[in-house]
Amino acid sequence: MKTANTLRLAFTASVIALAAAACTQGSDISSPGPSNPGTPPGGGGGGNGGGNGGDGSVSCPSGFTEGASVGGLTTCALSGAILSDVTLENVDGVAYRIEGRVDVGEDIGADGSAAGTAATLTIEPGVTLFGASGDDYLVVNRGSRLVADGEASAPIVFTSANDLERQADSDPSNDDGGSNISEWGGLVLLGRAPINNCLSPTATTGTDDCENIIEGVTSPEAVYGGGRANDDSGIMRYMQVRFAGFAINTQGNELNGITLGGIGNGTTFEYIQVHNNSDDGVEYFGGTVNTRYLVLTGNDDDSIDTDNGFSGNIQYALVVQREDGGDNIVEASSAGGTATPRSDATISNFTFVGNRSNAFRLNTNTIGRYVNGVVDYGKECFRWETSAGDGNSGYGGVDVDPSFDSVLFDCDGGLARASSDAATAQAAVAAGSNNDANGTSSLAAQFFPGPAEDGVTPFDASSLDSFFEATNYIGAFGPNETEDQNWATGWTFGLFADPECPAGTSDSGLDLDGQNVCRVSGVQTSNLRLTRGNVYELDGRVDIGVDAGADGSGSETASLTIEAGVTVFGDSGEDYLVVNRGSKIFANGTAADPVVFTSEDDLTNSQVDPDNAIGEWGGLVLLGRAPINNCLSPTAASGTAACENIIEGVTSPEAVYGGGVANDNSGSMTYTQVKYAGFAINTQGNELNGITLGGIGNGTTFEYIQVHNNSDDGVEYFGGTVNTRYLVLTGNDDDSIDTDNGFSGNIQYAIVVQREDGGDNIVEASSAGGTATPRSNATIANFTFVGNRSNAFRLNTNTIGRYVNGVVDYGKECFRWETSAGDGNSGYGGVDVDPSFDSVLFDCDGGLARASSDAATAQAAVDGGSNNTTSVAATLSSTFVNGSAESGATPFDATTLDPFFESAPYIGAVENAQDTWWKGWSCGLEASDPC
Incomplete structure (x- = not known):
């Protein structure tokens, strides 16, 4: 544990004053300020927290009757039938009380000929409306409109009296209402768009004759449906509905958070949240309304319920069930028989997270199209009823089932409930494009895409309907969105909880750029997940697991999972990470949100010379059970389980690597940066590299990796078989x-x-001496080496190696070729083998090889390969991007060497200016993106 005077961390002013006598060094990390500033606890707006009039002393606008104060707010009554246009003004300190059933207008009928009265209720941004019991709810009748057009910074909030009291309570544990539901009625909107479930048995579905009575509303009943697909029921935008839902009479006749009956696509319905409703979140009874930006959290029945011929579109939907409430995330139904229009919703860019009944319950003639989704569910994905889809009767003469494209299904219970039509579910998912029926979600901070989501090819939803926007990602959120910068930021309620330090870490009480600093220390023998929203400090040597041995018999293994976008830092060379044999690391960033390991000085801008900063913390050490040829025991046979060794750079206790498992799996590292690391633990030569790989097997994923400004090697491979793709070393x-x-x-x-x-050197390649096998024999394809230090390649001590499709642009000699390189004059497998080269452009200012080395063998090796050149000048642009000379070279087919390799019709690492695999997740390769 660090002592106080080694931490360059800043506390609040009062703490600094107390610590001044003990700490003489300036502070680099500050104490916490306001948390989660993007999501106000009350949802934003002047009418939520009382404001200047929070004592209930503010007067109601003209025309409204004042009631008893609730939560310190003046309450203004809204009751009965609203038969003329009314505007609810946003007055700081005022909330509007929905008293009983409140009707906006009277039903004018499907064709507008009924003797009702149409009216518009306009609600200004930031207004709060509330009910005190399940008898309090709002009904907008056919022909009338609700204009609740909020703003991101001032959403319109429908909630309960209890919630307002909770918000006014000084106890922060009461902020979100926990599992509270059914504290008032809800919102009912009725329109004249087509439905397929008619009250009259003689009516034709989808016409003005086909209308029905909405559930949840009685005395008098309320009617919906008609023949106007583009019917306009108003504008609802940036709006929350919290803690609603109520059984009006019998079970099953309940108010949803928002009930949409026959609502047409002339209505605007976007940026909507329903939180902790006792029935469904939003239920669509027929109609054609389109929805964009939908958040459904903690609802007690289904979250999205589509029925009675709903054929609208939904894009960008986040649904999260609460732990102790909820049924299905989607329940999709339709009227039975041949009734049309079928329920046929299209939902794109959705993220569904829960653990209740099923993610989808599909039944009764529903169809539906679901694209670009992430389903992270604790039970089965589907309850697929045999009545779903065409209902065995055909739709328009053609059998049609629900369909899916570009959906990652990660459901603990498997794809479908065994008691349902699991075969049809499986067939539907298999028939779609780019679905992953057995995926593993890598969502960061619960909702945001990780590498698994990033790896799914998205579907072009704009090809389905002009309503949809084309996206280059699946799920509700894009790869560039974060917890405090996304489409749900600022106007939602209880969605982005303040991050807490996860189990296995400790809260330092410190703050870095608005994030908690969580410390990781000691030996971790339980699985540890570093969640996004915090920054993590390595406190001394941190071990993941205890060495399981070459045979894997050790029991104290663990995994370290680091979510995309997380930053981990060390304060000195004594801070480093060791993943022991048998344990695993999952540091899986994305191109937009890499995992970053760096120094405290980097994060606090304390580096005197960032361009040359090195050795500011330790580094990463990964240890596995793959074969090595340098055994600690002189009697052990190299390449077997008996051959193991002690990794350099780690002491007290020493750490062991090696074994006989070529396909050993130490986890996955993708889109990961390691910056400003490296440290001499004790004597010169026993140093920490940026990333040290000891006996790592080819079951491990290691790609999109950068090591920048390390004081020792960038990546050092001690034996093992691990493959690497997309490597940046700067x-x-x-x-x-x-x-x-x-x-x-x-x-x-x-x-x-x-x-x-x-x-x-850029490459130093060695092996154990004598006849030890396996020889070091790396194969490197599509490389671009640029530098001016010692040599591009130093080859020695029995190393072999195959190097193809390379560009070497170097200020000194290309090679320092030791006489011990290659077969070491003893032969390898009975055959003399030297390092070999094909399709490499060598442009080295000092010539091909250092004269004091084995220059003749170097020249022979280059001459012996195909399409190598030592007489063509490199024409690289932007330091490492191929120019005309590189583009004119004949490439070698690396796929002939190993199935790992991709066919690349060019030499070098970067084909041209359009080849940007390095861009975004790495740093320092262009002036606009310094490290």
């Missing part, structure tokens, strides 16, 4: 790629750029 102070002790993996697409003031 500014490292020793070798950039160091292969040793029998490493025999593959690397494809590697950009290496040395900095002017640091670095040794």
Whole structure:
């Protein structure tokens, strides 16, 4: 544990004053300020928290009767039937009380000929309306309109008296109402768009004759439906409905949070949240209304219920069930038989998270199209009734079932409930494009896309209907959205909880750029997940698991999962991470949100010279059970479980690697940066690399990795078989790629750029001496090496290696070729083998090889390969992007070497200016993106 005077962290002014005598060093990390500023506890707006008039002393606007104060707010009564246009003004300190059933207008009938009266209720941004019991609800009748056009910073809130009291309570535990439901009635909107369930048995579905009585409303009953697909019931935007829902009479005749009966697509319905409703969140009874930006949280029955011929569209929907409430996320039904229009909703860009009944319950002639979705569910994805889809009767003469495209299904109970039509569910998912029926969600901060979601090819929803926007991602949120910058920020309620330090970490009580600093320390023998919204400090050496041995018999293994976008830092060279044999790391960032390991000085802008900053913390050490050839025991046979060794850079206790499991799996690292690390633990040569890989097997995923400005090697491979794709190594102070002790993996697409003031060789390749096998024999394809330090390649001690499709643009000699390189004059498997090269452009200012090394063998190896050149000048642009000379080179087919390799019809790491695989997740490769 660090002592107080080693921490350069800033506390609040009062704490600094108390600590001044004990701490003489300035503070780099501040104490926490306001948390989660993007989501006001009350949802925003002047009428939520009392404001200047929070004592209930403000007067109601003209025409409204004042009632008893609730939660410190003046209450103004809204009751009876509203038969003329009314506006609810936003007055600070005022909330409007819905007293009993309140009707907006009287039903004018499907064709407008009924003797009712149409009216418009306009609600200004920031207004709060509330009910005190289930008898209090709002009905907007056919022909009338609700204009509740809020703003992101001032949403319109429908809620309960109890909620207003909770919001006024000083106890923060009362802020969200927990599992409270059914504290008032809800919102009912009735329109004249087509439905397929007619009250009259002689009516023709989808016409003015087809109308029905809405559920949940009695005395008098309320009617919906008609023949106007573009019917306009108003504007609802930036609006919350909280803690509603009520059984008006018998079970099943309940008020939903928002009930939409026959609502037409002339209505605007977007940026809507329903929170903790006792029945459904939103139920669509027929109609054609389109919805965009829908948030449904904690609802007690279904979250999205489509019925009676609903054929509208929904895009960007986030649904989260609460732990102790909820049924299905989607329940989709239709009228039975051949009634048309069928319920046929189209939902795109949805994220469904829950653990109640099923994610989808599909029944009674419903069809539906679901695209670009993420389903992270604790039970089965589907309860697929045999009546779903065409209902065995055909739709327009054609059998049609619900369909899915670009949906990641991660359901703990499997794809479908066994008691339902699981075969049809399986067939429907298999028939769609780019679905993953057995996916593993990697959502960060519960809702935001991780690498698994990023890896699903999205469907072009704009091809289905002009309403839809084309997106390049699946799920409700895009890859560039964060917890405090997304379409749900600011106007929603209880959605983005203040981040807490996860189990296995400790809260430092400190703050860094608005994020908690959570400390990770010691030996972690339980699985640890570093969640987004915090920043994490490595406190000394942190071990994930205890060494399980070469045979995996150790029991104290663990996994470390780091969500996309998380930053982990160390304060000194004593802070580093060790993932021991048998344990795993999952540091899976995305192109938009990489995982970042860096130093405290980097985060607090305390680096004196950022361009040359190195050695500011320790680094990453991963240890596995794949074969090595340098055994600690002189009697052990190399490449077997008996051959293991102690990794460099780690002491007290030492850490062991190696074994006989070539496909050993140490987890997954993707889109990960490691910056400003490296440290000499004790003596020179026993140093921490940026990333040290000891005996890591090819069951491990290691791609889209950057190591920047490390004081020792960028990545050092000690034996093992792990493959690497998309590697960026910049500014490292020793070798950039160091292969040793029998490493025999593959690397494809590697950009290496040395900095002017640091670095040794770009590649140093070694092996154990004598006849030890497996030899170090890496294969590297599509590489671009740029530097001016020692040599591009230092090859020695029995290393072999195959290097193809490369560009070497170097200020000194290309090679320092030791006489011990290659077969080591002893033969490998009975055959003399040297390192070999194909389709490599060598442009080295000092010539091909250092004269003091084995220059003749270097020249012979280059001459012996195909399509190598030493006489063509590199024409790289932007340091590492292929120019005309590189584009004119003949590439080697790397797929002939190993199935790992992709066919790349070019040499070098970056084909042209349009090839931007490195962009966004790495740093320092262009002036506009410094590290």
